[in-house]
Amino acid sequence: MVLIVAATAVAMFVHEAQAYEVDPVAGGGTLAGKIVFNGSVPTRKIIPTKDPQVCGGIRDVSLIVVGEDKGVRQAVAYLKKVGSGKAWEAAESQMTPVLDQKKCQFAPHVQVIRRGSLDILNSDPILHNTHGFYGKRTAFNLAMPNQNETISADLKRPGLVRIECDAHGWMLAWVHVADSPYYVVTDENGMFNITDIPPGEYTLVVWQEYRGTVEQAVVVRAGETTEMLIELEKM
Numbered sequence: 001m002v003l004i005v006a007a008t009a010v011a012m013f014v015h016e017a018q019a020y021e022v023d024p025v026a027g028g029g030t031l032a033g034k035i036v037f038n039g040s041v042p043t044r045k046i047i048p049t050k051d052p053q054v055c056g057g058i059r060d061v062s063l064i065v066v067g068e069d070k071g072v073r074q075a076v077a078y079l080k081k082v083g084s085g086k087a088w089e090a091a092e093s094q095m096t097p098v099l100d101q102k103k104c105q106f107a108p109h110v111q112v113i114r115r116g117s118l119d120i121l122n123s124d125p126i127l128h129n130t131h132g133f134y135g136k137r138t139a140f141n142l143a144m145p146n147q148n149e150t151i152s153a154d155l156k157r158p159g160l161v162r163i164e165c166d167a168h169g170w171m172l173a174w175v176h177v178a179d180s181p182y183y184v185v186t187d188e189n190g191m192f193n194i195t196d197i198p199p200g201e202y203t204l205v206v207w208q209e210y211r212g213t214v215e216q217a218v219v220v221r222a223g224e225t226t227e228m229l230i231e232l233e234k235m
Contacts, residue, residue: 025198027222028220029220034191035186051124069189079203098118102124110176112176130165132175
């Protein structure tokens, strides 16, 4: 078991584009891990300044979402700069991912998608101005005044996209545009599982919106599962 302590958060936004090639994996290995946070969960106060009939009232939201066992939900784990390996899942290849805006919140809050289109949906009966950024650079900026309206955004560059609503400043979502299939979002218990990895040496990256990213060198061996415990340190 490998322990990673997130002593330093590293900002990461856009990866260098690389052409991923599908190549059958013989004797692939697995990384199975859990991300935990043992400190007091930080919060921020949401003060809706408009459309309270849809957006609700003042409330506190957690900046790190943890389960009862301290497992961190909505974190992302991925292998950095993988040039070839397993095929994309059929769902990733055939279905366009969706980002919904409902009750002035984005859903899902964190997701991983393949490079391509993202459907932006407005489920609210009010105007949202949905604005996506690669770092400081605008990826898309969409005025969406109509309920149940869907507009597609083009996300062809791999990297981390921050999404806000210019009309409701507290709204926030994150989309990781993956450059390989070796990306996963942690489940409700903070667990992740990356399978069918070609044997070799890699860099595992773990991202959580409040703590940023940490990196760890890992060795994947043929037919073996490497178990990892990753502890995010409080700031």
